[in-house]
Amino acid sequence: MLREGLVALLQNEPDIDVVGHAGHGLDLLRLARELRPDVVIADVAMPLLTGIEVVRRIRGEILPSKVLCLSVSAQPGQVTEALEAGASGYVLKENCFDDLARAIRHVFNNQVFLSTELVAPMMSTYKAGGDRRIVAMPPPLTWREREVTRLFAEGCSTQQVAKRLHISTKTVATHRAHVFRKLNISSLAELTRFAVKHGLTPLD
DSSP, X not given: OHHHHHHHHHTTSTTOOOOOOOSSHHHXXXXXXXXXXXXXXXXXXXXXXXXXXXXXXXXHTTOSOEEEEEESOOOHHHHHHHHHHTOSEEEETXXXXXXXXXXXXXXXXXXXXXXXXXHHHHHHHHHTTOOTTOOSOOSOOOHHHXXXXXXXXXXXXXXXXXXXXXXXXHHHHHHHHHHHHHHTOOSHHHHHHHHHHTTOSOOO
């Protein structure tokens, strides 16, 4: 019922086309392979193959789809697991439909999306030492690189970062390339995970 309701709502969005839907993880993975959609919405609690495992399979097979996880759980550990598997976003089912539609657009535009309620608990967990995988800061980022990292992690686009920092989009791209090289990463999802772990995103 939830899936059919979401499909009906998404089909009313003028800029979103629903190309398929599935009742379990194996079917979802099959559709991702066959249809290669821009965005896959994966319920974390799907039967046969969990949403997080779908993320891992899609990333492992280098499929082009970005994956947005949907869940009732706001546990920081599960959110972290989804992001580290390669998810580009995590949305809570309790949120309104507008939040999901906004998340889809963010992910489609190569931005990372987390439901607002998730940011503070995740940062509190990391700062309390709940994740033992946290390590010291990698090669130091400059002040400007840290600002660029923070804004991308908050979901800003290149144009929005440029406007916020009063610099050109070309300069933003250069800073991002430097950050990627220093941190040995290659995606905004990885950049967001780094920012959350190292306290570069706000608590409010």
